[in-house]
Amino acid sequence: MSTLQNVDAAPLVDVRGLVKHYAHRTGPLGWLTRRSGKTVKAVNHASFSIARGETLGLIGESGCGKSTLGRAVLRLHEPTAGKVLFDGVDVTSLDAKALKRMRSRMQIVFQDPYSSLNPRRTVEQIVSLPLQLQGGVQAREIRDRVAFMMESVGLKADYLRRYPHQFSGGQRQRIGIARALIANPAFLVCDEPVSALDVSIQAQVIQLLENLKRERGLTYLFISHDIGVIGYVSNRIAVMYLGEIVETGLSQGVLEHPAHPYTQALLSAAPRVDELVERRHRIELHGELPSPLNPPGGCKFHTRCPHAQDICRKEAPATVAVSATHSVACHLYR
Structure with a gap:
């Protein structure tokens, strides 16, 4: 796990109730697409903060809204609602000129190194x-x-x-x-920066990002679906499911004592060398990730949760603290 460097009390990035919804479009690609009247609820009321010099790891299944959240934080995608405070400035309220000046302090490393570079340049x-x-x-x-x-x-x-x-x-x-x-820049969104690379190269790029963070005093939002990578680079971890943050905490606390059933399932599915000696209990999730076009009511995870209760189907859980540094949105802790 990454060692915390030069972390101040005041967060550099403070995300409050961020929402990003898209108008769903159907039909062939290009100008023939048309609005279907439905809404893709990609990010729903996500809140978290990142201290200066910290790496917050954001993890979840593909399609849960991680990349959309990262881009909405930078206003590469315009948020539907909510606020993003960067060094005390509300980024969501900046006009085009002020946002352009802010861009130099907030940057992104994209997932695909093949499509993110202009081949003509x-x-x-x-x-x-x-x-x-x-x-x-x-x-x-x-x-x-x-x-x-x-x-x-x-x-x-x-x-x-x-x-x-x-x-x-x-x-x-x-x-x-x-x-x-x-x-x-002071803040970097790393959007799955090693997922498209060979395993042997992944370690080199991760170490490069760690060295640059230490040398330049950078702050990272590191997005990945790989719990091993997240555990290595992150000071804190935020777990995302169907557009919502369901658990946050210090990396060691989340990895060793996961509170949310979804986090427990993610960790149980992660490959480990010690499985050759002692086989761990595997938590199997039934069904696929629900569509953000029609998310389930109540707790979004109840359709796949092995501990689902009646209240989970009817009421969305509030986020509660399970320790001074660990919080979870789950009815099991109400």
Whole structure:
């Protein structure tokens, strides 16, 4: 688990009741799509905070809304409701000009290193783009900063004239990290940054992100569906199910004493070497993740929960504290 570095009492990022809904569209791709009259409820009243210098790991199944939440925090997707306070400033209320100035302090590393880099641009053009958009930086200084940033992520400055197709997946992700950090941000959303990479390369990229965090005093929202990765990089963990945060706590507390039945199921399904010696009890969830077009009432997890009660079907659980640093939204703790 990641060691906490330079954490202040006041959070750098404070998300309050964030909601993101989409109008559902049907029909062929492109301009022929039309509104179906339904709403995709991707994120529902998510609240959490991230201290300065901290890594908050966000975990959940594919399709639960993790990436949408990360992008809504940065206003890459406009939130439907709620607030995002960054260093005390409400990002959701900023106009376009003020938001552009804020962009240099909030950046993202995308999941797919193949589709997130423009194949028509050189590495120098790709990495320097945030500085060009920010303005006020001379061309010579931009080139020097790009060369320095490339070396900081483990790539040679000689590669500046090359194009993305000339690099491996791990090298492309390093380029994406360099682009995210070139403007010296304080906060980075890492949206499944290693899931598209070979296992041998994943460890290298994760260690690079850890080193950069320590050297630059960065704060991370690290999104992943891999509980092993989350446990390694995170100071705290937030568990997401069908658009809602169902459990948060210190990494060690969540991993060793999971409170929510969904978290318990995730941990029981994670592969471990000690299973070769002692087989653990496996919690099997029945059924698929419900559709965000038509989520179940009450507790969203009740359709798959082995401990579901009548109240779970009728009433959404409130978030309660199970310790000073651990909270859960579950009727078992009411």
